[in-house]
Amino acid sequence: MSELPGRTDVLVVGAGPAGLAVGASLAGHGHDVTVVDRQLTGANTSRAAVVHARTLEMLEQIGVSKRLAGLGIQAQRFSIRDGDRELVPVRFDGLPTEYPYALMVPQNITEQVLLERLEELGGSVHRPYLATGVSQTADGAEVTLESGETIKARYVVAADGMNSTIRDQAGLGHNGNDSLSLSFALADVRVEGGLPADRVLLFFSTPGMLVVAPLPDGSFRLVAEVDEAPEQPDVAYAQRLLDTRGPRRTAVRVTDVIWGSRFRIHEQVADRYRAGRILLAGDAAHTHSPAGGQGMNLSLRDAVTLGDALSVALREGREDELDAYAAGSRAEAMRVVALAHRLTRLATAPRAVRPLRNVALRLLARVPSFRRRLAEQLSAIGHR
Ligand SMILES: Cc1cc2nc3c(=O)[nH]c(=O)nc-3n(C[C@H](O)[C@H](O)[C@H](O)COP(=O)(O)OP(=O)(O)OC[C@H]3O[C@@H](n4cnc5c(N)ncnc54)[C@H](O)[C@@H]3O)c2cc1C
Numbered sequence: 001m002s003e004l005p006g007r008t009d010v011l012v013v014g015a016g017p018a019g020l021a022v023g024a025s026l027a028g029h030g031h032d033v034t035v036v037d038r039q040l041t042g043a044n045t046s047r048a049a050v051v052h053a054r055t056l057e058m059l060e061q062i063g064v065s066k067r068l069a070g071l072g073i074q075a076q077r078f079s080i081r082d083g084d085r086e087l088v089p090v091r092f093d094g095l096p097t098e099y100p101y102a103l104m105v106p107q108n109i110t111e112q113v114l115l116e117r118l119e120e121l122g123g124s125v126h127r128p129y130l131a132t133g134v135s136q137t138a139d140g141a142e143v144t145l146e147s148g149e150t151i152k153a154r155y156v157v158a159a160d161g162m163n164s165t166i167r168d169q170a171g172l173g174h175n176g177n178d179s180l181s182l183s184f185a186l187a188d189v190r191v192e193g194g195l196p197a198d199r200v201l202l203f204f205s206t207p208g209m210l211v212v213a214p215l216p217d218g219s220f221r222l223v224a225e226v227d228e229a230p231e232q233p234d235v236a237y238a239q240r241l242l243d244t245r246g247p248r249r250t251a252v253r254v255t256d257v258i259w260g261s262r263f264r265i266h267e268q269v270a271d272r273y274r275a276g277r278i279l280l281a282g283d284a285a286h287t288h289s290p291a292g293g294q295g296m297n298l299s300l301r302d303a304v305t306l307g308d309a310l311s312v313a314l315r316e317g318r319e320d321e322l323d324a325y326a327a328g329s330r331a332e333a334m335r336v337v338a339l340a341h342r343l344t345r346l347a348t349a350p351r352a353v354r355p356l357r358n359v360a361l362r363l364l365a366r367v368p369s370f371r372r373r374l375a376e377q378l379s380a381i382g383h384r
Contacts, residue, residue, distance in 0.1 A: 004126050004149060008034040009314055011143055011153035013166050015042065015125040017107065018282025018299040019159030020114035024062045025307020027121035031314055034151065035123065038130040038160075042115065045259055046106035046188055048296035049213060049221050050200070053092065054380035055297040056099040058304045064117050065099070071113070072105030073214050077199040078378065080365075082358045083248040087204060088365040090375050097381055102200060104214055107296060131160065134169050134278060141277040155310055156278045159303070162266070164284035170275040174268040180289060180341065182348060185229035187222045187238045187260040188215060193252035195220055202347070203245050204361070206354050209347040210245035219258055223290065225348050229262035265289045267341065269333045273326035281306050286333040291343035292378050294336045301380070302329045332383060339377055 010026055012019045015037035026033040051059075051068060059065045080088040093100045115125065133144035140154040143166070158166035167173065195201075195212060203210040211223040224241050239254040246252065266287045273280045282299035309325040312318050349357050364370050376382030 002124055004036075004129070005034055005151065006149070007152045008032050009153065010034070010155045010157060010310055011036070011141075011151050012157040012159055013131045013143060014158070014160035014164075014282070014284070015115070015127075016159060016161060016282060016299070017048075017111055017114060017296050018284075018303045019157070020111060020118055020125075021059070021062060021300050021303030022157050022159060022281055022307050022310075023123050023125075024064070024114055024118040024121060025304055026310060027118060027123040028062055029307065029311040031311060033123055034126065034153070035118070036126045036129040036131065036145070036151075038128055040128045042108070042111050042125075044108045045261075046108060046215065046221070048107040048110070048293065049104055049215060050293035050297075051103040051105055051110065051300075052293070052297050052379045053095055053097045053099040053101070054383060055300050056103065057097060058301050061304050062117060062307070064113050068105060068110060068113050069099065069103060071109055071216065072103040073198065073216050074101040075104055075199050075214065076101045078102060078202070078375075079199055080202045080204055080361065082204055084250075087358055087361045088371065088374070090371055090378065092375055092379055094372070095375060095379055095381050097379070102293070102379070104200070104216065106215060109216075110296070131165055134166050136276045136278070154277065154314065157281055157306065157310075158278060158284045159281045160284055162283040162287050164280070166278065167270060167280055167284045170278040172270050172272055172275050172278070172280055174270050180265045180267050180344060182225050182265050182289075182344065183227065183229045183262065184265070184290065185222075185224050185226050185233050185237070185241070185260070185262050187233040187241075188219050188258045189222060189235075189238045189254050190219050190256040190258065191252050191254050194250040195247075195252055204347065204354065204358055205245040206351065207244045210241055212242075212246060231262060233257060233260040233262075263290075265344070267337055269330065269337055273330050274322055279306060279310075279322060279326065281329075285329070286337065288337040289340040289344040291340045291347060294340055294380075297380065298333060298336050301332070305329055335383065336380075
């Protein structure tokens with residue numbers, strides 16, 4: 001790996017999906033970009049498992065869409081169900097895009113593809129470097145690392161995730177409005193039995209919601225809202241989720257839990273995305289419910305837009321492009337957070353109203369424009 005520079009055009013703090021994509025974008029535009037991350041190696045867990053159509057369209061600009069598309073399951077359908085009965089069929093295959101599907105691919109693979117692209121373009125990630133401080137200077141910003149080094153940059157991108165140090169030090173916090181407090185269990189499982197490998201299922205059953213999504217290695221991602229999620233779900237726990245919330249006629253036996261986790265929802269959008277030479281991207285700027293699998297997608301779209309805006313600012317001194325990024329991406333985040341909030345409220349409606357909700361959804365689903373709009377919103381094709 002190349003030596004850590006003392007000065008760079010753009011310093012990106014954080015090598016998650018957002019930081020890697022900003023890095024690849026800037027390297028592709030021919031700029032001097034430095035990416036640092038506090039971890040010794042990249043994370044190897046599946047986390048965000050879906051990449052939507054609009055994100056793939058935008059990732060074309062950094063040359064990774066085709067590669068990613070070849071590594072995942074191209075799920076053309078998304079189906080909301082109650083047991084075996086379909087309530088709302090959502091089809092992505094009619095969308096006006098080159099990517100008419102939800103791409104099921106684990107986050108570690110997405111990050112690997114982004115890293116490879118960054119490296120092909122001459123960039124790299126410097127590890128492990130923990131950024132501890134940032135200050136604005138006359139012609140840029142300076143980041144201090146725990147190792148004692150400092151890096152001066154014309155611009156700094158805070159892509160350091162939900163608990164962003166750079167965001168907080170730059171005074172780019174959020175208003176603290178966090179209106180959902182729900183607990184989710186997550187498990188990637190191997191099963192015997194008939195779960196479909198070509199579509200995403202969202203069960204709206206009376207005991208609670210359950211997402212069942214295929215992953216490219218033949219396993220399935222389960223996500224369920226529960227009262228108190230276990231730290232590490234085991235086979236019996238995953239089996240119970242499927243038995244009580246999943247398909248009724250098909251016997252499915254969980255044989256293995258490959259990876260499990262739990263999380264609580266936070267719903268927050270930074271009040272501003274820019275303070276002088278410091279810009280936010282990804283989870284540093286926004287977090288929300290996982291409903292609809294939007295978080296990483298929004299982060300990647302921020303990154304591509306920000307890479308382009310920074311390139312114009314570096315070449316032409318046009319900082320209005322950075323303001324346009326800050327305003328436009330924040331507006332998109334507000335729309336996505338609102339969508340995820342609505343989906344979450346619907347999925348976690350009080351138990352007593354769940355049967356009524358399902359009847360209402362079945363009726364609504366007869367309206368083609370409702371189904372089409374849902375596909376457009378989930379894929380973000382409607383945000384073009
Ligand atoms: C268990 C789990 C399941 C999830 N499931 C989904 C899902 O199904 N769908 C979905 O859309 N999203 C999901 N997410 C969220 C998704 O992972 C994030 O939206 C996505 O990773 C955001 O990318 P990012 O690059 O902005 O931030 P991150 O991926 O958080 O990356 C931030 C990077 O910054 C580094 N860093 C942090 N602080 C510093 C510092 N001070 N100095 C240097 N480096 C630093 C970190 O090491 C990390 O590599 C899930 C997350 C988790 C944890």
